[in-house]
Amino acid sequence: MDNARPTPLIEDIDDTRRKLESWISSNRGQDVCIQELTIPEATGMSNVTLLFDITWDEDGQQRRESLVARLQPAIARPVFPNYDLSLQYDVMAAIRLCSDIPVPELCGLETDRSLLGVQFYLMKRAEGRIPTDMPPYNMDGWMMHETSVEKRQHLWRAAVDTMARYHQLDYEKMGFSKLRVPGKTALQQQLVYWENYLRWALEGEEHAIVQRALAWLQTNQPKEEPTVLCWGDARLGNIIFTPSLDGVAAVLDWEMAVLGNPVQDLAWFNYLDATFAEGLGMPRLEGLPTYEQTIAQWEQASGFSAQDYDYYQIFAGMRFGLIMSRIMLATGQDDEVQNSFACQLLEKYLNRLI
Numbered sequence: 001m002d003n004a005r006p007t008p009l010i011e012d013i014d015d016t017r018r019k020l021e022s023w024i025s026s027n028r029g030q031d032v033c034i035q036e037l038t039i040p041e042a043t044g045m046s047n048v049t050l051l052f053d054i055t056w057d058e059d060g061q062q063r064r065e066s067l068v069a070r071l072q073p074a075i076a077r078p079v080f081p082n083y084d085l086s087l088q089y090d091v092m093a094a095i096r097l098c099s100d101i102p103v104p105e106l107c108g109l110e111t112d113r114s115l116l117g118v119q120f121y122l123m124k125r126a127e128g129r130i131p132t133d134m135p136p137y138n139m140d141g142w143m144m145h146e147t148s149v150e151k152r153q154h155l156w157r158a159a160v161d162t163m164a165r166y167h168q169l170d171y172e173k174m175g176f177s178k179l180r181v182p183g184k185t186a187l188q189q190q191l192v193y194w195e196n197y198l199r200w201a202l203e204g205e206e207h208a209i210v211q212r213a214l215a216w217l218q219t220n221q222p223k224e225e226p227t228v229l230c231w232g233d234a235r236l237g238n239i240i241f242t243p244s245l246d247g248v249a250a251v252l253d254w255e256m257a258v259l260g261n262p263v264q265d266l267a268w269f270n271y272l273d274a275t276f277a278e279g280l281g282m283p284r285l286e287g288l289p290t291y292e293q294t295i296a297q298w299e300q301a302s303g304f305s306a307q308d309y310d311y312y313q314i315f316a317g318m319r320f321g322l323i324m325s326r327i328m329l330a331t332g333q334d335d336e337v338q339n340s341f342a343c344q345l346l347e348k349y350l351n352r353l354i
Contacts, residue, residue: 099166147245225308231265275320
């Protein structure tokens with residue numbers, strides 16, 4: 001897991017700091033200062049995330065505000081072929097406008113690449129704690145060592161409730177009907193995307209396990225599915241919990257937002273937890289509800305049925321296995337492209353189902 005981090009570093013971080021300082025000053029109409037940019041190491045595998053504080057003088061006093069910048073990656077082998085920062089920004093803006101679901105407060109989007117060479121957006125930093133991906137939260141970190149069994153159960157259930165509330169939003173009223181492709185279901189659109197992604201991500205190579213999963217998914221598509229704007233990357237590592245750990249402070253990372261059956265978010269949420277446990281041969285973190293309990297909670301909170309859960313579990317495994325295969329290829333771990341823990345877990349789930 002430690003080597004599987006394709007997130008690009010900033011080549012000249014001080015130059016980036018000065019340029020962001022100038023851009024923020026221009027947009028705010030007042031001079032601000034950025035002392036330092038830092039890159040978080042415990043989470044994130046695709047976009048570049050920068051944490052920093054801005055300071056400025058106002059009414060004879062120095063003010064301070066904590067911000068986060070998300071930048072498109074600029075590397076030879078990114079995780080995804082395209083990064084639509086405008087979509088991510090628009091999703092968060094729409095959620096803030098039409099719901100009380102906590103997402104970061106937005107501070108500006110820049111689509112002109114002339115400043116930093118890539119698109120970027122800024123948002124206010126939400127205070128709280130994020131479960132770690134590196135190391136996985138079931139192996140080390142604050143969730144393992146600084147919380148009780150009861151607290152972990154509460155955090156998990158708070159995350160599921162937040163996800164269920166999000167699934168109740170009307171994507172058409174939010175302005176995302178534009179994501180539909182005429183003549184195709186939302187699932188068909190996604191399957192086309194992932195088939196194209198396979199060819200791009202593996203640079204023309206075959207992948208027996210993922211292609212087996214894709215073939216099964218094509219043949220067994222559910223009928224008459226509900227459609228919502230799915231989070232896409234629903235998992236504990238994309239949630240900031242309040243400093244007191246009594247609820248959700250902010251929901252993060254909307255780069256995989258897509259129209260689809262909301263069950264796909266539920267299945268992804270459980271499956272990503274399973275990759276840290278069953279996938280890596282480790283126990284789940286004590287206190288977390290079972291996946292069956294999670295499904296029941298989500299059904300009750302969202303009002304949707306999870307009848308297609310088995311299908312979307314394979315869909316989750318296919319997506320994660322393929323993404324991890326791309327990461328292995330991008331980071332020079334060629335021996336793991338076909339046989340990573342993610343692909344082995346997908347094969348195990350396929351064999352159970354078929």
